[in-house]
Amino acid sequence: MAKSSRKLTVIRQSKLKLLVAIGVISIGAILxxxxxxxxxxxxxxxxxxxxxxxxxxxxxxxxxxxxxxxxxxPADLARIAVALSNYTKENYERDPQKPHKEEPEPEPITESALNDILKSLKATGIPNDKIKVTIEPLKGRNAMIEIEIAKPTKEQVARIVKSVNSAVPQKTERNKIQLENVYVQYTVNxxxxxxxxxxxxxxxxxxxxxxxxxxxxxxxxxxxxxxxxxxxxxxxxxxxxxxPDITASIFPRRALPYNPDxxxxxxxxxxxxxxxxxx
Missing domain, CATH: 3.30.110.170 (Protein of unknown function (DUF541), domain 1)
Known part of the structure; x- marks a missing residue:
């Protein structure tokens, strides 16, 4: 029994030394x-x-x-991602236990529903091959428009974001497309x-x-x-x-929300x- 007790003491001392070492390492890491x-x-x-x-x-x-x-x-390339959705905040936060007015399911987002935004982007001088549209395949609730700009300037990016904001279609009972966010990622060659x-x-x-x-x-x-x-x-x-994939980069916040400054x-x-x- 005494031998077992000594073993337990040694194990506890070893654990204590390990914890102390970890503590020292942690302090060094945060400073x-x-x-x-x-x-x-x-x-x-x-x-x-x-x-x-x-x-x-x-x-x-x-x-x-x-x-x-x-x-x-200076960046050689800017990748801009425009995130759109037709599923409102109220849809997510609705309490099913409380009475509420039933609303019709919004129309799925289609590329034709995004025509105004796409035309507005092309009007800023962006060619067709630098614009990519991706729509959620199941219910069409989310869409992403990706844009590439070579040798971008702060003013050029601001014009593009402004054109998107002004071209988002007006909401109707069935069309509820809204702008979720705009993300920007700068890279160099x-x-x-x-x-x-x-x-x-x-x-x-x-x-x-x-x-x-x-x-x-x-x-x-x-x-x-x-x-x-x-x-x-x-x-x-x-x-x-x-x-280089900006869409995959948004979720771990590798691409940042647009900052005008x-x-x-x-x-x-x-x-x-x-x-x-x-x-």
Missing amino acids: PSQSIAAPSTVSNKSSTVAQLFYPPANDQQIIAVVGQGHASV NCETVETAAYLAAVKDAKLRANALAKSMGVNLADVPSIAELPFLGRFWTACSQD ALSEVELYREIAVTYRIR
Whole structure:
């Protein structure tokens, strides 16, 4: 019985150590912009945990920092998705237990019902082959109009959105087509330029932080023994990811709802961890 009790104690201690390690890792993950000065007295065990977020520098005295970089370039292409529906908010929120006036089922959305919108889009100069219409095949309750524009400008996108808003057909007893939202996604043909600029900005930011720490400690920076990219900032979906499908992108919010103040640019963020030896 005593032996079993000792085993239980060891297991509990192991679990406690694991939870403490997870806690340390979690704190580091939510504070990626913090800077750390690491003395030479750090134990090997502590260094192992720290290396999950900062490149190792053996037992040297170091300053470890995180640099964050941002860069933007004009977009080569804009994809605009116009989401339409004929199923109103009242249809979804109706309480079946309460008496209500029966309304006729709205007519399914058809391409001909969207003619006014399509004509309005073509009047802004968009060719037919850059407009795609997709209608829900079952009951025709939802439709999507996708538009592609090369070398877009903020003003051009605004004109297109305005033309859609003005061309949505008037509601009738059977025709209840309404504009749900307009989504815009900007992309570039080659991401190398903007990615390089974002990394350079991150390196510059790391050096700025390290210099400030070194000055406050009365030490000088030496060489850089290690550098690593961090996965926290800008490593989710970006315009440089391998998914050009705007329709599939709307639901995980990869394409953003139209913002009239947004520039027609592609933005990237990069984050790196850098260690500097000190002397």
